[in-house]
Amino acid sequence: MIHFFEKGSGQPLVLIHGFCESGRMWNYFAEELSAYFRVICPDLPGFGDSPIFGDQISLEEVAVQLEEWMEENHIHDPIVIGHSLGGYVTLALLELMGSGLKAIGLFHSTAFPDDEEKKEMRNRTITFLKKNGVEKFVTSFVPPLFPENRREELSAEIQAAIEDAKRSSLDGLIAYAGAMRDRKDRVEILRNFKGPKLLIAGTEDGAVKIEASRAQQDAFSHYIELHGVGHMGMVEEREKTVEVVREFCLRSL
Template sequence: MIHFFEKGSGQPLVLLHGFCESGQMWSYFSEALSDQFRVICPDLPGFGNSPISSNKISLEEVAVQLEEWLEENQIHQPIVIGHSLGGYVALALLELMGNQIKAIGLFHSTSFPDDQDKKEMRDRTILFLKKNGVEKFVTSFVPPLFPENRREELASEISLAIKDAKRSSLDGLIAYAGAMRDRKDRFEVVKNFIGPKLFIAGTEDGAVKIEASRAQQNGFSHYVELQGVGHMGMIEDQEKTLSIVRTFCLSAI
């Protein structure tokens, strides 16, 4: 059972949240874009109000669940944009559904797999979660997603992000840490997709290094770098990123 909310009508636009997030992270975007699109924001299984049945899942399994959910809710030819983990899920969905997806966007995400250092970090995350639980993990995980020099300025936004992250289930966090660690390289999947493709990168992103983003640039029809922005551009540079997403989505229809 995938919980979601939607606003507006017309061309479907599915916004997928990242790790330790829920569909609520897109509240501002969904409201702003609902004047031109049918904006749909699901909670991925294990986050927000969507349950998960175990602490093991693959991105391919999530994509199958989303494909079924899209069909059930008559969401056809959607534009799919995913933040971080949501981007990984969007790529798995693209591989599954191909030209049934109208356009795709990666928001502080990557089509590349984890390198060895990142895989080891995922393993440490799983051990930490099993030992310490959700609250202790998210309290330490969320703030570094924002640039250090702006954390005081964005204190209230960070506080809200932590509050939303605490709604994540322990099984969900463990499951997706493993799924992200084990995900495959999908650069060729996105490169071979003939629809419009958006990539938004932050020059100060600690989770997706700018060098890795630039290495994928030729796989996307629209590539944008946000100067001085970390991993949370939709919060750090709200109006600019909203404009980028709107312009891309309008160009895709």
């Protein structure tokens, strides 16, 4: 069962959160965009209030669950935008549903698979989680998602992100660390999609390097670079990014 909240009416806009997050991260976006769209924010299985059964899952399985959830809730021809892991899920959904999606957007995410260094980091994450649990992991994982020179300024936002991350299940964190490690290259799937495609990248993003974003820039119809921004542009530059998303979605109609 997928827990979600929604606000507004009209064209469905599904916002998919990232690793160590939940649908709550999109509260501001839902509030601002609900005047224009039916904004729907699910908790992926294993995060927030959505259960997961076991500590293994693939992005393809998550996409199937989301497609069924959308059918049950009459979410047709949606625009889907995902942050980080949510972007990987969005691309898996794109492979599954194709032209059943009106448009897609990636927030600090990539169609490239993990390289060997990143795969090894995922393995270390799984080992750490099994040994130390959720709370110890998220308190060390979340702050570096923000640029070091803004962590004091954004301390309240960082603390809120940590508290939301603590709601993640241990099985969920282990499962998605493995799913991200094992995900496939979806650059061609992205290129072949004829609908509007948005990529928002941060020049200071430590999780998805700006070089990787620039390397796939030509696969997108809309590419936005946020200077001085890390992995959390929707928090670091929330007014600017919500306007980018609003304009992209309106143009996609």
